Amino acid sequence: MVCACYSTRILRLAPAQQLQEPFRRTPVRPGAGRPAAEADASLPASPVVGIRALPLESAFEIRHDANESGFNRTQTAICVRQSFCGRIREGMMASDLEHQGKEECAVHIPADELERFIRDVFVGLGVPRSDAAICADVLITADKRGIDSHGIGRLKPIYYDRIKHDRIQEPVTQLEVVRDRMGTAVVDGHNGMGMVIAHRCMSMAIAKARRYGLGMVVARNSTHYGIAGYYVLMACKAGMIGLTGTNARPSIAPTFGVENMLGTNPLVFGMPTDEDFPFTNDYATSITQRGKIEYYAREGKKLPEGWVINQNGETMTDPHEVLKALVDGTAALLPLGGPGEEMAGYKGYGYATVVEILSAALQQGAFLKGLLGFENGRKVPYRLGHFFMAINISFFTSLKKFKKTTGDILRQLRASRKAPGCERIYTCGEKEHLAWLERRRTGIPVGREVQKQMIQMRDELGLKKYRFPFE
Numbered sequence: 001m002v003c004a005c006y007s008t009r010i011l012r013l014a015p016a017q018q019l020q021e022p023f024r025r026t027p028v029r030p031g032a033g034r035p036a037a038e039a040d041a042s043l044p045a046s047p048v049v050g051i052r053a054l055p056l057e058s059a060f061e062i063r064h065d066a067n068e069s070g071f072n073r074t075q076t077a078i079c080v081r082q083s084f085c086g087r088i089r090e091g092m093m094a095s096d097l098e099h100q101g102k103e104e105c106a107v108h109i110p111a112d113e114l115e116r117f118i119r120d121v122f123v124g125l126g127v128p129r130s131d132a133a134i135c136a137d138v139l140i141t142a143d144k145r146g147i148d149s150h151g152i153g154r155l156k157p158i159y160y161d162r163i164k165h166d167r168i169q170e171p172v173t174q175l176e177v178v179r180d181r182m183g184t185a186v187v188d189g190h191n192g193m194g195m196v197i198a199h200r201c202m203s204m205a206i207a208k209a210r211r212y213g214l215g216m217v218v219a220r221n222s223t224h225y226g227i228a229g230y231y232v233l234m235a236c237k238a239g240m241i242g243l244t245g246t247n248a249r250p251s252i253a254p255t256f257g258v259e260n261m262l263g264t265n266p267l268v269f270g271m272p273t274d275e276d277f278p279f280t281n282d283y284a285t286s287i288t289q290r291g292k293i294e295y296y297a298r299e300g301k302k303l304p305e306g307w308v309i310n311q312n313g314e315t316m317t318d319p320h321e322v323l324k325a326l327v328d329g330t331a332a333l334l335p336l337g338g339p340g341e342e343m344a345g346y347k348g349y350g351y352a353t354v355v356e357i358l359s360a361a362l363q364q365g366a367f368l369k370g371l372l373g374f375e376n377g378r379k380v381p382y383r384l385g386h387f388f389m390a391i392n393i394s395f396f397t398s399l400k401k402f403k404k405t406t407g408d409i410l411r412q413l414r415a416s417r418k419a420p421g422c423e424r425i426y427t428c429g430e431k432e433h434l435a436w437l438e439r440r441r442t443g444i445p446v447g448r449e450v451q452k453q454m455i456q457m458r459d460e461l462g463l464k465k466y467r468f469p470f471e
Contacts (some may be wrong), residue, residue, distance in 0.1 A: 107451065107470050108443035115140040117454070117466060118155055124461035125163045126171035131196045135159070138195040138226035141233075143444045146435030147282070149291030150227045152446065153298065156453040158224050159193075164460070168373070168381045169193070169223050175200055178363075183212040186363050187219045191381040194225035198244075198386055202231040205390040206238045213395035218358070218387045220365030224248075229282030229432075231388060232270025236278040239399045241391040242270040247359035247384055249371050252286045253332035255339075255346040258311050260332035261368055264289040265355035270429075272399070274407040277433035285352035286333040290326070293319050298449040308333055327374075359385035446470075 115136050122132035143151030162169040173192025177185060185204055189197035201217040208215030225231075228244050235242025248263025264284035271279040288307045296303055297319035308316040311330055316322050325331030336348025360367035365385035373382045393402045410427040418425060446454070451470045458466050 106445040106447060108445050110443045111140055111144055111439065114143065114152060114444050114446075117458075117463075118152060120463055120466075121155060121160065121457050121461060122171075124457075124463060125160065127193060128172060131173060131193055134199050135193055135195045135226075138199075138230050140444075141230050142227045144436045144439055145227075145229070145432035146439070147227055147229075147432070148445070149289070149295045151444070152454075153295060153450050154224075154226075154291060156457060157294065160457055162223070166379045168379050173197060183208045183214050183216065185217045187217060189219055189222035191221055191223060191383070194223035194384065194386075195230075197222045198225040198231050198388070199234070201386065202234045202242070202244070202388045202390065205388045206235060206240060209235075209240055209390035209392040210238075213392045214389070215392075216387065216389045218363040218385070220360075220363040220383070220385050221381070222246075222384045222386055223382060224384065225386060227282055228266045228268040229270065229280045232268055232280055232282075233278065235390045236270045236272045236280075238390070239272060240393060241272075242268075243389040243391075244268050244387065245355040245358055246386040247356050247367060247371060249290070249326075249373060249382065250329070250369055251290060251326060251333045252335050252349070252352050253309065255335065255341065255349045258309060258313055258332055260326060260329060262335075262349075262352045262356055263371065264333065265352040265359070267351055267355050271406055272393075272403050273410060274400075274403040275410065277429050279406060279410065279427065280429040280432070282429075282432070284336075285348050285355060286335055287338065287348075288333060290323070293322055297323060298447060306334065306338060309339070313339070358387045362387065 118139050119129075119132045119136035122135050123129055127135060139151050139155060142148075159169070163171050168191070170190065170192045173196045174190045175192065175197055176188040176190065178188050179186040185201075185208070187197070187201060187204075197219050201219050205215035205217045208217075225246060228246060231244045232242030245265065245267045246263075247265055250260040250262065251264050252262040253260055254262070262285075264286045266282065266284045268280070268282050273279055288303075293303065293308075301319070302317045303319055303322065305315045305317060308322050308331055310316055310325065316325070316331055322331050326333075334348075335345050335352055337343045337345035339345055356367055359365070363385055366383040367385070371382055371384060373379060393399050396402075413427055414425045414430075416425060448470075451468070454468060455471065457463075458468075
């Protein structure tokens with residue numbers, strides 16, 4: 001458990017058009033918000049607002065009048081001194097974990113404004129507007145839920161670069177239904193947008209489950225589909241149980257091995273409850289995953305020992321070296337449970353293998369080293385596979401009774417006896433819900449490296465309507 005102590009002083013400023021001083025690095029002063037002409041004229045124009053690093057404990061709340069931005073609401077950008085104490089568990093809110101024990105001032109941008117920028121980047125890459133909206137929603141959902149390893153921080157390296165520079169991913173998704181039987185289907189994504197492919201697959205699974213009680217759809221020749229939890233949440237919203245998994249670039253070594261063979265291969269469930277949030281266990285079958293390592297690299301932090309090993313079985317802690325070595329095949333992530341059998345690492349290895357099989361064998365897609373993304377020294381599409389299942393609860397019992405029983409189970413777990421020094425027990429999906437309640441108020445934190453990426457993408461795509469506060 002992380003105890004986060006925030007100390008802020010709110011300064012209410014005049015309407016943005018009355019502010020004269022520009023944003024500066026030191027000292028920091030309020031600056032005029034600049035409305036950005038929206039690419040889609042049907043949408044209200046508004047600036048992406050935030051605040052540059054402020055001296056220690058302060059924050060600005062900037063109000064934009066309706067006659068300036070086309071709508072009347074308060075946009076907040078907060079920079080705080082964060083002090084963290086207590087116990088840490090892998091899988092916590094990324095925003096808390098990554099800055100544990102250190103002071104940092106971050107630019108916080110309202111989620112809807114950040115989502116608008118992400119969507120416009122995808123449109124600028126040639127993704128159809130409706131598909132771009134899906135892609136942006138997947139990424140911003142990760143940031144909203146505190147999963148910073150899979151939010152806007154991955155926009156440039158995972159999607160933008162692969163489409164614009166590497167040319168190994170198609171911006172226009174040509175999804176082909178290869179086989180369609182009552183409760184099942186097989187689709188080929190032809191290297192299109194993984195989020196779009198996944199969204200359509202889960203939508204198909206839900207539709208089949210409405211009719212047949214169960215629906216399962218598998219995909220081949222796809223690309224990175226963002227957080228797996230997004231798709232099980234789709235099922236939960238439809239009053240169903242959701243299940244999804246995906247294979248990925250080789251990362252995990254088998255138990256007693258040192259070669260990266262399996263992807264981080266999440267196996268994710270979602271179940272509706274009578275509480276404010278569903279049960280969702282959105283995580284990899286490895287101790288950590290590439291997105292988290294990329295986050296550590298951006299933040300200039302060393303990795304904890306025991307996450308990654310080299311070919312001698314020795315731990316590696318430099319995230320930049322690890323990212324390169326994973327591509328070279330000279331490093332491997334450890335499965336859940338760690339090395340060997342003493343701490344049951346074979347269980348994480350086993351679950352990762354289950355996901356690999358279901359992501360490749362049913363759809364006859366690529367697997368293991370076939371997902372490297374390189375052939376003869378050149379970059380090629382990753383050809384990932386996914387699977388999606390929706391279970392119609394009403395075919396078994398009433399949705400109301402299921403939600404009540406599920407909620408009772410979770411409440412009893414949280415009410416059970418706590419370990420000495422621990423203040424609270426959580427259930428899956430709870431911390432993500434709490435993260436959104438906080439970020440709905442404060443905005444999404446954007447670090448310096450991502451700020452640079454946002455500026456680069458904006459300039460390369462000519463999205464001149466965006467004026468960032470951190471410039």
